[in-house]
Amino acid sequence: MAEIKDPENTILMELKDGTVTIELLPDVAPEHTNRMKELARAGAYDGVVFHRVIDGFMAQTGDVAHGNADSEEFNLRRAGTGGSDMPDLPAEFSRLPHDRGTLGAARSQNPNSANSQFFINFKDNSFLNGQYTVYGRVISGMEHVDAITRGEPPANPDKMISVKVAADA
Helix, strand or coil: CCCCCCHHHEEEEEECCEEEEEEECCCCCHHHHHHHHHHHHCCCCCCEECCEEECCCEEEECCCCCCECCCCCCCCCCCCCCCCCCCCECCCCCCCCCCCCEEEECCCCCCCCECCCEEEECCCCHHHCCCCCEEEEEEECHHHHHCCCCECCCCCCCECCEEEEHHHC
16 A cells, blocks of 8 residues: 555545555645545445446546435436535646546536546546546555446446545544
């Protein structure tokens, strides 16, 4: 496991194969960083599926409204259509590239529509640069991200078992 330099801005995501450690980037994208920590601390990401996983591209998750596999209302067909009950976030574009292991904010056509959904890049996806907010990077456990079941949506999607801020773990 990687050394955690800033526990308050580090996310521990438990997947079926192990822990993924994500370093958040508050200096680059403070609003997105704060939203992820707020949702993690509320337990909102626990049980949420990876609803769009494209080989050689990225794994998307974070629909806290419709993507929680542990909820009685869970409907895989709706996963990916929702966010959280908090307002959408303004874009926080930067010069950081969408390299392998970076965390990007998922959104609709409106650049200021990111909410709770995010994706982790499987490879360098430079065509996304400057169009989606980068607000974190995997610092250990990328092999567990690589093992996420593929599909749009996958027939039996993997989920985030738990998501915690390292300072609270």
